[in-house]
Amino acid sequence: MSDVAQQVPLVNYLVLGETPHLVAHECTACGARYFDRRNACASCFKTEFRTVDIPNEGELRAFTIVSQAGPGIKVPFVAGVVDCGGTSVRGNIINTEPDPEHVKLGMAVRLATYSMGTDDNGTEAIGFGYEPA
């Protein structure tokens, strides 16, 4: 038994470690990027992909402040689209007040992780969002 609690990322495209970051499958032919698996590139139909790192810094390109959501989802929260060096990423805007005075279109943000809790096996899940940079 190890004393160090195991960690798992919320999704498989979040890589934990010293510098947590996102990764994507990049089409080797045209450079289109996908967070999930594709049989062929949706842009050029070629079938070879490589794994690439997504920059942690980005610009908030669109957002909404969700006040009504499905059961079990804490509101309000800020959902947004962040342009990370040319790759669009979907994520929540965290570590700031969820209101239009604190969240602005075009603001600089950076990836941040947080603990989602620990399961029955002592495994801790790590989520991610973007915080004002």
Added chain:
Amino acid sequence: MSASDEIWILGINMTKFGKHPDLDTVDLGAQAIMAALADAGVTMADIGVFAAGNLLGGGGIGQQLQKQVGQTGIPVYNVSNACATGATALRTAIMAVKAGECDMGLACGVEKLAGAGLLGAGGVARSDAKVYNPSGRYGAVAGIDGRIGTNTMPGVFAQVGMEYGHKYGGTSFELFAKISEKNHAHSTLNPLATYTKAMSAEQIMNDVMIAYPNTRPMCSANCDGAAAAVVVSGEKLKTLSLEQQRRAVKVSASVLTSDPWQEACQVLPDVNTLTKNAANQAYEQAGVGPEDLDLVELHDCFATAELVHYDNLGLCEEGGAVDFFQSGAPWRDGRLPVNVSGGLQSKGHPISATGIANIWEVCQHLRNECGDRQIEGAKVGLAHVIGLGSACGIHILEKSAA
């Protein structure tokens, strides 16, 4: 029978939108079909193809409807294309007539949606597992909705409007509320609308917040409703009565597109490119341009969506949607009235019915049968719907010269 170049709407109808607790999905659809057949002056014996759409009723709606209105053994296509389902049903009937498989077709869209709540949010509480096991296409150990953005429709379309604002500037909470104010004002003249109450921008902004900047009146109204249409080939129309020829409305363009790949489409659905593509194809097919339009019914599922479609449909120059709205153009007394029916925000949005109901609205104006809300002298109109995922249907309609 040979392929037909010309397609006409011979008859069309929409039911009252709103709550119909005493009518089920089949009752509502049958009501619209019976009225559309009567409007066309034909019976089920004349119909050679039937396309029907319904998302929440459990499947096989076309055959269920035949059992209410007439079973003749003709081919039935049950279609499903999100909020573009109605337009897809109509386009399916049009394709069959165009191909020369028959000379008359029927399309119907129907939905029971009153009290459906928040669409896209899922129906049951998420039970976070006691053990974090990666599953699904993203290897997620817990629910993603709410942790990585939002799947709710008001939230998705809020971002669509905000993204436009980021790109071109000029948007604000108040601007989006004013777009909604217009549609609620328009609906006061539409007895078939779900809501017929005018609301000020201030009232709209102070209403319940759903997903900033969309408050409740800025979201499409969940309601029950159905719409149906009879389409006929140009050749067949010539054999019908002068009255039928006079009231028929020409389908100058019928286009359906899906969303082509765009860089960000995996994280935020791109409702712009497929609408622009559909609009370009439709204007070319019809041989008209946006400047020729007398009215437009566009897919204002949220106030934030209406803004971007002014631009996508070419009603203004690129980036000019805010100026277009602020000029007063899309009000019913403006240069190019948009959503004089009240739109999805006030008339309502019974998903599968919407893509035929907006064509009914345009037809009523072109036939000069729209009563108090008639746009005088209307000759050409455009109807647009978007189904997220995505599908875009655009029809351009022209008044008969007969």
